[in-house]
Amino acid sequence: MTEKKTNHQEEIRLNKYLAAAGLCSRREADEWIEAGRVTVNGEMAKPGQKIRETDSVLVNGKSVSGKEETVVLAYYKPVGVTCTSKDVHAKKTVIEALKYPIRLTYAGRLDKDSEGLLIMTNDGGLIEKLMTGRYYHEKEYVVKIEKEITEDFLQKMAAGLYLPELKQTTRPCEVKKLGKYTFSICLTQGLNRQIRRMCKVLGADVKSLKRVRIGQITLEQLKPGEYRKLKTEDISKLFWKASDQ
Secondary structure (H helix, E strand, O other): OHHHHHHHHHOEEHHHHHHHOOOOOHHHHHHHHHOOOEEEOOEEOOOOOEEOOOOOEEEOOEEOOOOOOOOEEEEEEOOOOEOOOOOOOOOOEHHHHHOOOOOOEEOOOOOOOOEEEEEEEOOHHHHHHHHOHHHOOOEEEEEEEOOOOOHHHHHHHHHOOEEOOOOEEOOOOEEEEOOOOEEEEEEOOOOOOHHHHHHHHOOOOEEEEEEEEEOOEEOOOOOOOOEEEOOHHHHHHOOOOHHHO
């Protein structure tokens, strides 16, 4: 019984292993496996398969090396940069703009017309936690709209709004007025173009949108296009969530 338990503990899902090696995201790994691009010990890999560190894993006939050093960056994404790894229609992708020597993936996207803090990493587990709404990770934004902000606008944004295009109601959130046309908003979910859609429901167009904080990580002194490598103590802050208070 003891030996069986030990063997089980050594197993890891193949898609997680490939993501940890810095080759791709878990979703992309699943696509590679489905396409027959991955073999384990000379046999075609199967979806959901688990492996051990001693297994021979090949992608397109090339051996997969061990796990790379975990890298986590705080990156200031400029306006005009698209959060995608490959897109023939994108003028500049986040991977092209960042130009980091190893492959990194964004943990939570920003649309092309928005700017601000992105977490870029090769840690698949961290990406999953930050992008899963049930963990209630806070993301704070500064938003400028084209019409004057009223108390009614703030209250409705904070209470939660039904978004007909997504057929979902947003979670209650914290909203503060910063100026005549500017407010801050702190979300614990990441629906597609959520803030822009919320403002649209209330008849307002967004002029600018900047993400300034994820968990306890902020932009600090970063300028558009710049990044800083997070230290171990900084990375641990990313796992802080609103429910920990």
